[in-house]
Amino acid sequence: NAGVTQTPKFRVLKTGQSMTLLCAQDMNHEYMYWYRQDPGMGLRLIHYSVGEGTTAKGEVPDGYNVSRLKKQNFLLGLESAAPSQTSVYFCASSYSKVTGGQDTQYFGPGTRLTVL
Amino acid sequence: RKEVEQDPGPFNVPEGATVAFNCTYSNSASQSFFWYRQDCRKEPKLLMSVYSSGNEDGRFTAQLNRASQYISLLIRDSKLSDSATYLCVVIKRDNYGQNFVFGPGTRLSVLP
Numbered sequence: 051n052a053g054v055t056q057t058p059k060f061r062v063l064k065t066g067q068s069m070t071l072l073c074a075q076d077m078n079h080e081y082m083y084w085y086r087q088d089p090g091m092g093l094r095l096i097h098y099s100v101g102e103g104t105t106a107k108g109e110v111p112d113g114y115n116v117s118r119l120k121k122q123n124f125l126l127g128l129e130s131a132a133p134s135q136t137s138v139y140f141c142a143s144s145y146s147k148v149t150g151g152q153d154t155q156y157f158g159p160g161t162r163l164t165v166l
Numbered sequence: 167r168k169e170v171e172q173d174p175g176p177f178n179v180p181e182g183a184t185v186a187f188n189c190t191y192s193n194s195a196s197q198s199f200f201w202y203r204q205d206c207r208k209e210p211k212l213l214m215s216v217y218s219s220g221n222e223d224g225r226f227t228a229q230l231n232r233a234s235q236y237i238s239l240l241i242r243d244s245k246l247s248d249s250a251t252y253l254c255v256v257i258k259r260d261n262y263g264q265n266f267v268f269g270p271g272t273r274l275s276v277l278p
Contacts, residue, residue, distance in 0.1 A: 081264070092170075092253065092270035093210070108265070140209055142266075153198050153257060155266055157209035 052076050056141050056158035063131045063165045071126040071161050073141030080145045082124035083108075083155070084116060086137040093140065099124055131165045138162050169193055170269035172254050178275045183244045187272045189237040189254030196267075198257040199230055201239050203250045204271065210253055213239075244276045 054075045063069060073082065081100050085093040085108075095108030097116040105116045113135060115127045124143075128135060141158040172189045179185050191199075199216040214221065216228040216237055227240040237254055254269035 083266070085268075090270060093268040095265060095267075098265065144266075153200070153215065154212055155210075157211070159209055160207075 054141060054143055054156050054158035056139075056161050058161060059159065060162045061164070063128075063163065065132060065165060067131050067165075068127070068129050069131065069163075070128075071139055071141075071163075073124045073126070073143075073158055074122055075124075075141075075143040075156070076122065077143060077156065078121070079143035079156075080121075081143060082118065083142045083144075084114070084124065084126045085140045085142065086110065086135075087140060087160075088137050096126065096139075131163075133165045136163060136165045167192055168270070169267050170254055170256055172252075172269040173272045174270075176273040176275060178277060179244055180277050181244060181246060183276075184240065184242050185244060185274060186241075187239045187252055187254075187274075189239075189269055191235050191237070191254075191256045191267075193256070193258060193267075194235065195258060196235075196256040197259055199237050200255040200257075201226075201228060201237075202253040202255055202268075204253055205250050210268075213252070241274075244274075246276050246278060249274055249276045 057072045083098040084096040099105045099118040102121040117125045139161045142155045144155045170191045201213040202210040203213045204210040216230045220229045225242045229238045251271040251273045253271045
């Protein structure tokens with residue numbers, strides 16, 4: 051099992067450029083999450099999904115869009131990047147209907163994004 | 167006010183010391199509680215769940231006081247490898263699903 055993987059690991063964008071971050075999990079988890087982590091702020095939830103084809107807004111959704119077309123993948127899009135979106139982005143997943151474990155989140159290694 | 171607050175730290179302690187971290191949460195509907203550990207430039211990983219009766223895992227003891235909306239983590243006999251940021255996490259459940267709410271973290275440095 052690879053667990054939760056994220057691509058890319060690093061990216062530098064110019065203001066106004068767009069990009070998509072990919073998260074993949076091989077644990078058959080129902081729930082997936084996108085967070086951003088900034089110094090002194092802790093992890094803040096951007097968007098999340100409780101199943102294939104469903105998404106919901108978290109604490110800081112503005113400037114981001116997400117899609118969950120396949121159960122194992124959760125995509126985070128930045129349509130027009132801004133310097134305020136410079137951050138470390140973590141994807142996480144939880145809850146398998148087969149094994150339970152609803153309360154344990156597994157994180158990917160993170161994507162370090164810089165917007166100039 | 168942040169939904170989950172923690173001691174700001176950093177905590178710098180010598181090897182072998184006992185150190186305690188505190189966490190408070192504001193939403194009384196919070197249903198589950200955890201401590202996660204995050205090493206520098208790495209992803210968070212679950213350290214332990216926190217139960218109302220208190221629970222222990224080796225050198226680590228977690229306590230929950232629902233009435234005061236307070237969570238604690240005690241680390242005994244600190245090791246160099248305990249140096250990390252400790253994140254207090256609560257789960258809120260609603261009709262749609264569940265959200266994990268993270269505190270800002272408390273950084274611990276264990277010194278030789």
